[in-house]
Amino acid sequence: MPLIKFFPMIKEELRPNFMVIPAGTELWRVHKSTYRPGQFNPTLADIHFNGGRFEGTPLDPYHSLYVADSALTAVAESVLRSVPWTGEKRVIPYALVQGRSLSVLRTTCELTVVSLLKEKDLAAVRQNADLLDDERSYAKARRWASEIRAQAPDAMGLVWQSRRNRPEHAMVLFHDRFDDRHGRALDMLPERGIADLGSPEGVKEVNRLLDPLWAEVSEPVGW
Template sequence: MSGFFPMIDLELRPNRQVIPAGTELWRVHQSTYAPDQFNPKLADIHFDGGRFEGTVLDPYHSLYLADSALTALAESVLRSRPFELPRGRRTIPFRTIWRRSLSALRTRYELNLVSLVDGKDLAAVCQDSTLLEDESNYAKARRWSSEIRAQAPDAMGLVWESRRNRSQLAMVLFHDRFGHGDGPPLEVLGDRGIADLGSQEGRKRANEILEPLRAEISEPVWP
């Protein structure tokens, strides 16, 4: 920890969810990153950045995961995508998946995560559903992630219900919680993913996965 947190007087009592060893998880990531590589990018304290990314005040690297290929894709590409008339389908711009990959991984050992899955979990950290659903205030979510980390120093990350594939799970891992002698937390399942979502075959396979959510990636339009 940076020493800047905690910054509140509220006592959090985080609930935990353990992801068992051997669990298959999925991730969409920039193709320049290895499938099991934590994202070293830090978010701006007030503006740009992911919901639960580290900042200069709490500089942890993050790795977002989901419980299925469909959830991983939905969390990555379905934000603010409306159902379009008249077909009632959602079109995902090709640029959203350009130079990105879908990777399958397996946990090497148990992951001890703070649960934000339901109302009682959120109340346990003095929050409600706006922590996960407010698209306009990621800075607050990042701030609260750091508070949770400060008051749950053994937690390896957070887990919550996916907003874009309800009842399924999304999660984030914190790189600085894996410095023990058990090695990296994830094993890459190289034969399961889609190395290039922007390729013709990659886009075809991704659209097959997204079909239950009535969504499809558009064809590329080159200048």
């Protein structure tokens, strides 16, 4: 899938550092329950405003799949993004878990991703921590992800340190880099995860996971 660039971002050549995710690695994902556990999200972000930090755009229309290296990190990345830290125990709106599932995938082959874990990794792609931490510059982050993709055509995704559960890892995978591995790169692990995060049992389990981060999902009135 060709990348359409509307202006050159940099003149220098990027020198990304790569990380190999071994075959057999377990990856956790929170997703809409209507999606299959290994289904890439086809939603494209707006070029300038709405959308996730590293989602595809109409200018680079890849589908994305966000995963993490633990259940807690996957849940935290999903539900703590819009909940400010006030010093009190964070209360997460029930709507953020309603209609969602927590699934476990296992890699069946090695995945080569661009590392953004260390400062030297960010410098290698001519960036700093703002690429990961600045909530005001998602549009810039999406454009820079496209620049990395263009200059690292073998990269299957990006990996960085989770902002909500440091120092564990969060990752985004690019669907077009899996075309020759379709149906083989990611296997679902059945009877793992939480099928319905919005159920009474699901909320209880999510709150057990989130307790070390001093956060909990509110229960709907009438439960």
